[in-house]
Amino acid sequence: MALLAENGIEVVAQAADGPGLLRVVDGHKPDLAICDVRLPPSFTDEGIRAALEARRRHPELAVLVLSQYVEPVYTGELLASGESGVGYLLKERISEVRTFVESVKRVAAGGTALDREVVSALIADRDRSGADAELGALTARERETLELIAQGRTNAAIARELVVTLGAVEKHVSNIFAKLNLPAGDDDHRRVLAVLTYLRATGA
Amino acid sequence: MSDNRHRTAKWSVVQRAALAPSAVLALSLILIWALTGAGYFWPMWAMLGIAIPTGIWFSLRWARMQREPTSRRYAAHAGVSAVLALAGVAIWVMSGRGYFWPVWPMLGLAGLLALHRAILRPGQRSLEVRVDELTRTRSGALNEQASQLRRIERDLHDGAQARLVALSMQLGRAEERLADRPETAALIRRAREEATAAIAELRDLARGIAPPVLADRGLKAAVESLANRSAASVEVRGDLDHRPPPVVETAAYFVVAESLTNVVKHAPGATARVTVTQDGAMLVVEVVDNGPGGADPAGSGLTGLKQRVEALDGRLEVHSVPGDGTVVWAVLPCE
Numbered sequence: 001m002a003l004l005a006e007n008g009i010e011v012v013a014q015a016a017d018g019p020g021l022l023r024v025v026d027g028h029k030p031d032l033a034i035c036d037v038r039l040p041p042s043f044t045d046e047g048i049r050a051a052l053e054a055r056r057r058h059p060e061l062a063v064l065v066l067s068q069y070v071e072p073v074y075t076g077e078l079l080a081s082g083e084s085g086v087g088y089l090l091k092e093r094i095s096e097v098r099t100f101v102e103s104v105k106r107v108a109a110g111g112t113a114l115d116r117e118v119v120s121a122l123i124a125d126r127d128r129s130g131a132d133a134e135l136g137a138l139t140a141r142e143r144e145t146l147e148l149i150a151q152g153r154t155n156a157a158i159a160r161e162l163v164v165t166l167g168a169v170e171k172h173v174s175n176i177f178a179k180l181n182l183p184a185g186d187d188d189h190r191r192v193l194a195v196l197t198y199l200r201a202t203g204a
Numbered sequence: 205m206s207d208n209r210h211r212t213a214k215w216s217v218v219q220r221a222a223l224a225p226s227a228v229l230a231l232s233l234i235l236i237w238a239l240t241g242a243g244y245f246w247p248m249w250a251m252l253g254i255a256i257p258t259g260i261w262f263s264l265r266w267a268r269m270q271r272e273p274t275s276r277r278y279a280a281h282a283g284v285s286a287v288l289a290l291a292g293v294a295i296w297v298m299s300g301r302g303y304f305w306p307v308w309p310m311l312g313l314a315g316l317l318a319l320h321r322a323i324l325r326p327g328q329r330s331l332e333v334r335v336d337e338l339t340r341t342r343s344g345a346l347n348e349q350a351s352q353l354r355r356i357e358r359d360l361h362d363g364a365q366a367r368l369v370a371l372s373m374q375l376g377r378a379e380e381r382l383a384d385r386p387e388t389a390a391l392i393r394r395a396r397e398e399a400t401a402a403i404a405e406l407r408d409l410a411r412g413i414a415p416p417v418l419a420d421r422g423l424k425a426a427v428e429s430l431a432n433r434s435a436a437s438v439e440v441r442g443d444l445d446h447r448p449p450p451v452v453e454t455a456a457y458f459v460v461a462e463s464l465t466n467v468v469k470h471a472p473g474a475t476a477r478v479t480v481t482q483d484g485a486m487l488v489v490e491v492v493d494n495g496p497g498g499a500d501p502a503g504s505g506l507t508g509l510k511q512r513v514e515a516l517d518g519r520l521e522v523h524s525v526p527g528d529g530t531v532v533w534a535v536l537p538c539e
Contacts, residue, residue, distance in 0.1 A: 044420035095376030
């Protein structure tokens with residue numbers, strides 16, 4: 001909490017469990033809800049259930065779920081639960097303060113933040129089928145860019161991460177979309193969804 | 205082991221103690237026979253008279269060494285029968301042979317022995333009771349082990365992992381504040397990276413025990429998760445009314461996981477269908493693919509699965525005809 005406050009994010013309320021989260025969201029109507037997958041009392045997947053319910057009640061609410069493990073079922077449910085503003089990050093990412101705060105702000109603004117483990121698992125699975133000539137056609141740099149797109153990063157953030165110019169990133173992005181036969185879009189979130197849909201569709 | 209050695213030692217002492225007087229008696233009789241003119245060799249009858257009780261005594265001693273009470277009784281019966289049959293043959297030889305009449309008592313003895321063997325079935329029943337008991341205690345032990353592993357996983361999550369996460373968060377904040385002292389900031393960053401690596405290792409460890417989604421949502425959801433992740437196109441069917449015990453769930457999960465890995469590895473491009481159903485107290489798992497078939501059921505992965513399933517008194521079968529896809533079928537009792 002202190003970490004969020006230090007970085008210019010106002011914390012309006014805290015809750016101890018799933019029902020508490022729903023009450024708080026109903027009461028305060030925040031821009032963003034952050035929760036753990038495992039919450040009391042049973043410490044299984046209440047966090048996901050609560051987040052999905054909160055988004056059903058308030059479709060405009062952005063949700064960031066923190067977890068200690070990567071679970072494609074949960075990320076899939078979150079991505080399917082609304083048009084924008086979702087995140088699923090491993091908890092230890094909080095320690096990379098600047099990137100984390102950036103992710104929080106991006107999700108709150110309607111963007112996407114998917115943990116790099118989720119993305120690399122998707123790409124690895126896709127790659128393993130071996131039949132993927134399209135993915136194989138990407139250069140190493142384009143692949144890196146693809147991973148960052150799938151994580152939900154903006155072009156500016158990708159340029160900073162890869163230490164290249166914004167123009168170079170834009171070129172990579174348009175190459176990727178051309179090679180994967182994806183419709184190019186301006187909207188960041190739609191761009192993420194297109195890439196994720198591509199990654200999850202099987203090669204057969 | 206020591207018990208056995210002890211028994212053998214006792215046995216040989218007893219043997220010597222019993223044989224010595226018999227031998228002395230026999231030798232004295234032969235001596236008397238020789239001294240009285242060595243006519244008709246009558247001592248043989250006296251010797252037979254000694255041999256029969258001695259033989260019976262020995263066979264009873266031997267029978268006593270059997271472990272089970274029922275097999276002890278049976279061994280005694282068999283031993284005595286053998287001695288009596290031999291005695292019959294001896295008498296027939298000593299009385300000048302002729303018509304082989306000992307065949308009748310021998311048949312009678314054999315009949316009685318067969319009857320005894322038939323009556324011995326109750327002994328079999330006690331074995332069955334024992335097998336049941338062992339089955340129950342074994343599955344209890346396996347269940348206990350599985351739930352202990354899940355507890356360890358939970359403890360790792362709530363304990364060590366949570367602390368490491370808190371630690372890395374604090375280190376991250378410290379790193380932010382040390383922007384003006386890059387050397388110290390670099391040290392802190394390395395510490396943070398170590399903490400992150402430890403978290404990742406704990407996570408892999410926990411996943412190896414059982415994937416969280418299996419504990420959270422049960423077998424069907426975990427199988428769907430596997431299907432989502434798989435590079436093959438996988439259809440999941442079936443439903444479960446209630447959750448099987450953890451150990452059964454985990455075994456079934458790994459059957460599906462391994463089978464789908466095999467599909468991706470050996471049948472690229474094939475589609476697979478996973479069916480998970482309950483048939484009474486049985487959990488039935490089936491993974492069918494339309495790949496090239498010809499899988500080796502003795503492969504290490506499948507053998508490991510088979511052992512895992514059989515340890516739960518389940519059954520695992522692999523049907524893989526070249527050109528006709530592969531079926532992995534497992535049935536697991538859910539007591």
